[in-house]
Amino acid sequence: MGSYTEKSREELLALKEETDRAYEEFKAKNLALDMSRGKPAPSQVDCSNGMLKEMTDYHTEDGVDVRNYGILDGIPEIKKLFSDLLDIPKERIIIGGNASLNLMFDAMMRLYVFGTMGEKPWGQLEKVKFLCPAPGYDRHFTISETLGMEMIPIEMTSDGPNMDQVEKLAAEDEAVKGIWCVPKFSNPQGICYSDETVNRLASMKTAAKDFKIFWDNAYGVHPVFEDVEVKNILDACEEAGTKNRPYYFFSTSKISFPGAGVSLVAASDENIAEIKKIMNAQTIGYDKINQLRHVQFFKDAQGLRRHMQVLADCMKPKFEIVLNTLEKELGGSGLISWENPKGGYFVSVDVMPGCAKEVVRLAKEAGVVLTGAGATYPYKKDPKDANLRIAPTYPTVEELQQAMDLFCICVKKAGIEKMLQD
């Protein structure tokens, strides 16, 4: 079709008429689809229904009755499973409740109330700043915003956050206390941090002694098309002599059940000891029945990886619909650019500056709810109003094809209208 940006006003007007007609036809279909969140489809969640089977053995290998009190930091067998899966010594793992988001929030709260390694609690500081690679995960930003941090957006590159920016800010300002990272198949772009990025995060100078990397490896075992090796931040920091810098988070929210998974935080020995001391006041221990259910269902790390292959097979056709439809309808149009993720849960696109909100509005009016424009940026403010997150997992293949057809029409319609205005 050629680039829209090179077309004459007359050509654009003709295209507008055509697009408007296509849009009105879609509206007449009365669609009602929700693509706003990274939710697995029911058919995908069904793959874990084995975990809902009757539980007949409720003792750990050591003979602990998981129905009763005890074990602060998780049963040994789930620690071993995660240890093998993520290549982290099991002594550096603490098992949490049903979601790693909760562990991240709790870690922040501990830093605010107790501080770490003898440094002043963050709640007693005038100002706390946090580096927020963007586009990024809106719930990370919500934690920072709720705590009143100043969020500093960091540009994303195909190797991860722009490390020149990160290093400069971390080195110069001791109010900069940390960074949010989704290192593998990042939300929303599907970017995998390069080894150089990981090493630079580990070895960079930071003005704050208690600079913290919040390493949310949410998609650590979630390839769709192809797996990618991302260097373990715990190892990188050990090598760089900054072992207390990272908190590593992981969960089975997008492996077993999103509402009822098992989460973990991993860190240096000293950090683990510090966390456990406070956790000991917070809880007698998280849900061990659910931990054992996970072990009984997956058996071991290999079993969990096989399960992820099954999920990838569910998701692949959906990612293909998104990417193929974008290519077919908008490839070379100049109206949009996108990443081709190898895994994760999202496809991130950039539409013409100033058009993202309008695309969301148009799609909603025609019955398809997208993630809000700006949601992927701190304070929900995308400076270019360009980025949109497509979450293809929840709808069926048929629904998704419809939604993507509509999406492409909305991108064209918003883009043409923008060009006609300018």
Add this chain to the structure above:
Amino acid sequence: MGSYTEKSREELLALKEETDRAYEEFKAKNLALDMSRGKPAPSQVDCSNGMLKEMTDYHTEDGVDVRNYGILDGIPEIKKLFSDLLDIPKERIIIGGNASLNLMFDAMMRLYVFGTMGEKPWGQLEKVKFLCPAPGYDRHFTISETLGMEMIPIEMTSDGPNMDQVEKLAAEDEAVKGIWCVPKFSNPQGICYSDETVNRLASMKTAAKDFKIFWDNAYGVHPVFEDVEVKNILDACEEAGTKNRPYYFFSTSKISFPGAGVSLVAASDENIAEIKKIMNAQTIGYDKINQLRHVQFFKDAQGLRRHMQVLADCMKPKFEIVLNTLEKELGGSGLISWENPKGGYFVSVDVMPGCAKEVVRLAKEAGVVLTGAGATYPYKKDPKDANLRIAPTYPTVEELQQAMDLFCICVKKAGIEKMLQD
């Protein structure tokens, strides 16, 4: 046998010889019993095994798939169950994770970081003091101690905390920010607060505008011999015009599974809104599968109460062994006094001042681990070294009888030795 305190030195020496012999005989039995915690026995936990059955229906009445993301504050049917059970409007209930202790800790952390209703966050204050009715629950005191609060012990009476002390301290000192309460079948004494106590807590003047009652109704539906009605603090505060004063906590830890229950916090509309705003950053929602399992197992509040009757039938013989053995072996001895609880999980005794630690030491040496002496007091410091908490639920009836026989011998031995020294 008559009071030991009236015996001559010769009589005491003869009794000492007899008691020492009995103690040595016990040591030879090589017992290994743990009575340190309020853990239900496996046979009692078995009563909830129906909850481990296969789950075939995983949708709420509204059609929400509990396996997937969503619902911040709990599925409607579990809120209704608890609402009926505890007589709290369901709008004032937020469902938490597997333990109410975690909700209490989180509530404290929010007060430290965010404060409440516009008051200064507690983490920014020079000093925070908390009223600790004692003997009380050691894990409450651990939360306060971890946060660096100054804990002020409050004497317990048979109607609850000594309200003259409470009112005076709360009215005079604005650093006094709250009080820990276990209002029904209190841990460890099994005391039930009188209506007058509840009304005075609700209506008293407090120097701190943000004075908080942490109302841990852990044993709210846990009669053993006889149920007792305790006035609902939310109602009392509503009447007294102090509706934002209490946080009400409850859980099924000692109803279904201690490691995998469902918890709740209830509060005024304003408090609930404030909590939810921050919880929204902390979590997408707690484990809804477990919530629905609980509803499917108990059906409704009436079903849960029937289940509690089954558990009471398991526990009653154990409480009888404790109380009968104390009466038979030590009644009128002047060496010990105790409460006769109507429900809950413990029997609290006071041995001769200066003897509690020695009783624990002697019991341990003979193979029975008791809750540490002092554990029921702030900073683990019982000023009289007299209070001990007996947790009868975990051992079998046979084991418990042995343990209580030994316990009585240890009380005699420690008491006689003390008297011979004085």
